[in-house]
Amino acid sequence: MAAPAFIDRTTERPTLLGTWRAVFTYRALLRNLVARDLKLKYRGSALGFLWSLINPLVMLAVYTVAFTVFLGRGGPQFVFLLLVGLLGWTFFAASIAGASGSLVDNTSLTKSLHFPRAILPLASVLFNLSQLVLTALVFVPVLMVYHQVTPTWVMGLFPVLLALQLVFVAGVALTLAALTAMFRDIRHLVEVGIGVLFWMTPIIYTLGDLPERVRWAIAYTPVSPFIRGYQAIVIHQTVPALEIWLASAGFAVVAVAVGVRVFSRLEPRLGEML
Amino acid sequence: MTPLVDARRVSKKFLLRHGSSAELKVRVMDRLRRRRTWVEEFWALRQISLCIGPGEALGLVGRNGSGKSTLLKLIAGLHRPTSGELLVRRGLKIGAMIELGVGFHGELSGRENVFLNASLYGLSREAVTGKYPAIVAYAELSHFMDVPLKAYSSGMQMRLAFAVAATLDPEVLLIDEVFAVGDQDFQIKCIATLKQFQARGGTLLFVSHAPSAVRALCDRVCVLDRGELTFDGATGDGLEYYERQVARALVTSESEGTGSHKAGQRAEPGTALSDDELSHAWHRVRHGPAWAACGVWMADLLRREGVQPDHFVLDLGCGSLGTGRLLLPYLSQSRYWGWEPDRDLLFDGIAIELARAGIDPVRGHFIVNRTFDFSDCEHPFTWVFASSLFSRLPLHGVARCLASVLPRLTPGGRFYATVFDGPVTEDVRRADGTVTKADGEPYHHDLGILDGLARSLGGQMTRVEAPPHPRGESLVLFTRGAD
Numbered sequence: 001m002a003a004p005a006f007i008d009r010t011t012e013r014p015t016l017l018g019t020w021r022a023v024f025t026y027r028a029l030l031r032n033l034v035a036r037d038l039k040l041k042y043r044g045s046a047l048g049f050l051w052s053l054i055n056p057l058v059m060l061a062v063y064t065v066a067f068t069v070f071l072g073r074g075g076p077q078f079v080f081l082l083l084v085g086l087l088g089w090t091f092f093a094a095s096i097a098g099a100s101g102s103l104v105d106n107t108s109l110t111k112s113l114h115f116p117r118a119i120l121p122l123a124s125v126l127f128n129l130s131q132l133v134l135t136a137l138v139f140v141p142v143l144m145v146y147h148q149v150t151p152t153w154v155m156g157l158f159p160v161l162l163a164l165q166l167v168f169v170a171g172v173a174l175t176l177a178a179l180t181a182m183f184r185d186i187r188h189l190v191e192v193g194i195g196v197l198f199w200m201t202p203i204i205y206t207l208g209d210l211p212e213r214v215r216w217a218i219a220y221t222p223v224s225p226f227i228r229g230y231q232a233i234v235i236h237q238t239v240p241a242l243e244i245w246l247a248s249a250g251f252a253v254v255a256v257a258v259g260v261r262v263f264s265r266l267e268p269r270l271g272e273m274l
Numbered sequence: 275m276t277p278l279v280d281a282r283r284v285s286k287k288f289l290l291r292h293g294s295s296a297e298l299k300v301r302v303m304d305r306l307r308r309r310r311t312w313v314e315e316f317w318a319l320r321q322i323s324l325c326i327g328p329g330e331a332l333g334l335v336g337r338n339g340s341g342k343s344t345l346l347k348l349i350a351g352l353h354r355p356t357s358g359e360l361l362v363r364r365g366l367k368i369g370a371m372i373e374l375g376v377g378f379h380g381e382l383s384g385r386e387n388v389f390l391n392a393s394l395y396g397l398s399r400e401a402v403t404g405k406y407p408a409i410v411a412y413a414e415l416s417h418f419m420d421v422p423l424k425a426y427s428s429g430m431q432m433r434l435a436f437a438v439a440a441t442l443d444p445e446v447l448l449i450d451e452v453f454a455v456g457d458q459d460f461q462i463k464c465i466a467t468l469k470q471f472q473a474r475g476g477t478l479l480f481v482s483h484a485p486s487a488v489r490a491l492c493d494r495v496c497v498l499d500r501g502e503l504t505f506d507g508a509t510g511d512g513l514e515y516y517e518r519q520v521a522r523a524l525v526t527s528e529s530e531g532t533g534s535h536k537a538g539q540r541a542e543p544g545t546a547l548s549d550d551e552l553s554h555a556w557h558r559v560r561h562g563p564a565w566a567a568c569g570v571w572m573a574d575l576l577r578r579e580g581v582q583p584d585h586f587v588l589d590l591g592c593g594s595l596g597t598g599r600l601l602l603p604y605l606s607q608s609r610y611w612g613w614e615p616d617r618d619l620l621f622d623g624i625a626i627e628l629a630r631a632g633i634d635p636v637r638g639h640f641i642v643n644r645t646f647d648f649s650d651c652e653h654p655f656t657w658v659f660a661s662s663l664f665s666r667l668p669l670h671g672v673a674r675c676l677a678s679v680l681p682r683l684t685p686g687g688r689f690y691a692t693v694f695d696g697p698v699t700e701d702v703r704r705a706d707g708t709v710t711k712a713d714g715e716p717y718h719h720d721l722g723i724l725d726g727l728a729r730s731l732g733g734q735m736t737r738v739e740a741p742p743h744p745r746g747e748s749l750v751l752f753t754r755g756a757d
Contacts, residue, residue, distance in 0.1 A: 005276070005363060005364055006280070006361035006362060006363055006364060007361070007362050007363075007364050008359050008360060008361055008362075009348060009349070009351060009354060009355055009360035009361075009362060010284075010354065010355040010356075010357065010358060010359055010360055012351070012354070025396055025398075026393065026396055027398075028389075028393040028397065028398050028399045028402070029390075029393035029394055029396070031393075031399070032389055032390045032393045033390070036379065036382065036386070036390055039381075039382065039386070040379070040381055040382070043381060044381070108373075108376060108377070109376055109377055109394065111352070111372075111373075112352070112370070112372040112373040112376050113352075113370065113372075113376055113394050113395070114350050114351045114352055114368075114370060115394055115395075115396060268354055269354075271347075271352050271353045271354070272288070272353065
C-alpha cells in the first residue's frame with residue numbers, strides 16, 4: 001500500500017520510528033546544544049575546565065572528613081569508593097535535574113521551530129555524560145595509581161555499564177521533561193526525590209555496612225546496581241555479579257520504554273502546554 | 275495541479291484557563307474543593323479553507339489577533355488544529371521564519387551562533403559548513419564572526435538571523451512579520467532574496483502588516499478577521515479590502531480588548547444556524563428571550579413615529595442588531611448608525627443576523643467604544659433610540675450617554691429610550707420574574723432622576739404611552755428642549 005500523499009495535521013501522530021529518525025536527522029542540533037553548554041560553562045571563567053574537577057574534589061573532601069574523621073568510619077578505600085559512586089550518581093542527578101527543566105526553560109525555541117522536542121532533554125543528558133567522562137578520565141587513573149590497582153581487561157566493561165546507565169538516564173529524563181511541561185511541580189519533586197534517593201544509594205556507604213534486612217532493598221534502588229557495578233569494575237577489577245547486570249539492564253529497559261511512551265504521547269500537546 | 279497545503283474547514287480553539295495553573299497542588303486542591311476553574315474557549319481560527327499551490331506567493335493580512343500567526347503555526351506543525359483537515363504534502367520541506375534568531379546566545383560568537391541556529395532548522399553540520407561563507411557574505415558581517423553576539427547591534431543580529439534562514443532553501447517558506455526590525459536597506463535586501471526564492475519556484479506564505487511588502491511579493495492575498503477568512507483573491511483587491519476594513523472597519527474601537535463573555539456559547543460564524551440554534555446563540559441569549567420581539571417593537575415604534583429613509587438614525591446599544599436588521603433595509607445608504615460597547619455582540623450581529631437577512635453591513639456605520647464618542651459622524655441625528663441600553667448602564671453611564679447624545683440631535687430630533695422604571699433604593703421583581711436593580715445589571719432607573727438629568731443638560735424628558743414592551747420596560751422621550 002502506497003503511503004498517502006498528504007499528512008493531515010489534525011490527526012498526525014508521531015510514530016516511534018519517525019521520532020527517532022527525526023532525532024537522528026537533527027543530530028547536529030544535539031551536538032551543538034551540548035557544545036554550547038560546555039562552552040558556556042567554561043567561557044569567561046579564569047579556571048575554566050578546572051571547575052569541573054574542583055566540584056567533585058570538594059565533595060570528596062567533605063564526605064571524607066565527615067565520615068573518616070568525625071564518625072571514624074570508612075575503610076582504607078573509602079575515598080575511591082566514594083569517588084566512583086559520586087561519578088555515577090552525579091551523572092544521574094544532574095541529568096535528571098537539567099532535563100526536567102529542559103522544555104520549560106526553552107520555550108523560545110519550542111514556540112517557533114519544529115524540531116524533535118526530545119533533543120532538549122537528551123542534550124542535557126549528553127552534556128552530563130561528557131562531564132562524567134572528563135572527570136573520570138582525570139580522577140580514576142590518579143586513584144588507581146594511589147591504591148595500586150592494576151587495570152585489567154575488566155575495565156572494558158566500564159563503557160558497557162555506562163551505556164546501560166545512559167539508556168536508563170535518558171529514559172527517566174524524557175519522562176520527567178514531558179511531565180514537567182504538564183505540571184511544573186515535577187521539577188521540585190525531582191529535586192526532593194534526588195535528595196532522598198542519594199541516601200538510598202550505596203555511595204557513602206557500602207551494602208556491607210547495612211543491617212541484613214534493608215540490604216536487599218538498597219541494593220535495588222534505581223541507581224544502585226550501576227554504582228555497585230562501577231565499584232566492582234574499577235576498584236576490585238572484578239566482573240560485576242549477574243544480578244547487577246540484570247538489574248541494570250532491567251532498569252534501563254523499563255526507563256526507556258516508559259520515557260519514549262510518555263514523551264511521544266505528550267509531544268503533540270507540548271506546543272500548547274509550554 | 276496538486277496543492278502543497280490544503281486546508282479544509284480548519285478551526286483552532288485555545289483554552290484560556292482563568293484561575294487555573296500548571297501547578298499540581300493548585301489543580302488537586304481545586305479538584306478537592308470542587309472549585310471549577312473557568313476555562314474560556316478562544317477560537318483563533320474558524321472554518322478556514324484554502325489551498326496553496328506550488329509557486330504561489332500568498333500574503334496573509336489581518337489585524338492583530340486575527341489568527342494569521344496561528345495559521346502559520348498550524349501549517350508548520352507547531353500547533354494541532356482542533357477540527358477540520360489540514361493536509362500538507364508528505365515530505366514537504368517547510369522553512370518557518372516565525373521568529374528570527376531563535377536560540378541566539380549573546381556569549382557565543384557569531385560563528386557559533388550560526389551553526390547552532392542552522393541546526394535548529396535541521397541542517398547537518400556539513401551542510402552548514404558548506405553554506406557558512408554564503409551566510410557570512412549575505413549578512414555582511416565577515417569581520418564580526420568571532421565576536422560574541424552580545425557586541426552586535428540588534429540590526430546586525432537580525433541580518434545574521436535572516437542570512438541563516440535565507441540559505442535554508444525549503445520548498446515552502448512561512449514568514450511571520452520578520453521585517454519589523456531592520457533598516458530600510460535590509461528590508462529591500464530581504465524582499466529581493468524572497469523574490470529570488472520565488473523565481474526558483476519556491477512557495478511563499480507571508481504574514482505582514484506592511485502593504486508595500488505584500489504588494490511587492492504576493493500575487494494572492496487572504497484577509498483574516500477574528501479567525502475567519504474574509505477575503506481570498508488578487509493582491510490589489512485584497513489589500514484594498516483590508517484597508518477599507520481597517521479604516522472604516524465597521525468599527526472605530528477603543529483598544530479595550532474583546533470584552534469578556536461567560537454565558538452561552540458564541541456561534542461559529544460561517545456555519546448555517548438552524549432557528550433553534552439561533553435562538554440559543556450567544557448573541558441572542560445575552561439579551562434574553564425577547565431578543566426578536568424587542569427589535570420588532572422598537573422598529574414598529576419608529577415607523578409609527580414617522581422615520582423616513584433619508585433620516586439619520588442612531589441606534590444606541592445596537593447590540594446584535596435586533597432592530598438594526600429591520601431598519602437597515604428601510605433606510606438609505608449610510609443613514610443608519612449603530613453604536614455598541616460590546617464588540618463581540620456587534621460582530622455576531624453583523625456576521626450572523628445581517629448575513630442571514632442578506633443585508634450588506636456596508637449600508638450602515640458601526641461604532642464600537644465605551645465613551646459615546648460619535649466624532650466620526652458629522653451629521654446630527656433626527657432619530658436616536660436606545661433599546662434596553664439603559665438596563666445595561668448605571669446612572670452615571672446614562673448621564674454620560676445623554677450628555678454626548680443630546681447635542682447631536684437635530685433641533686426637532688427625538689431620542690427614544692426604553693427603561694425599567696424603579697426606585698433608587700431597592701430591587702424590583704418584574705412580571706416575568708426578572709429582578710431589576712438600582713445598582714447592578716439589569717439596571718432600573720428613577721424616571722424623575724432621568725428627567726432631572728435631561729434638564730441639567732438643557733433638554734427634557736417625557737414619558738410616552740406605548741404598546742406593552744416585551745420586557746416590560748417603559749418608553750421615555752428625550753428632546754433638546756425649547757429651542
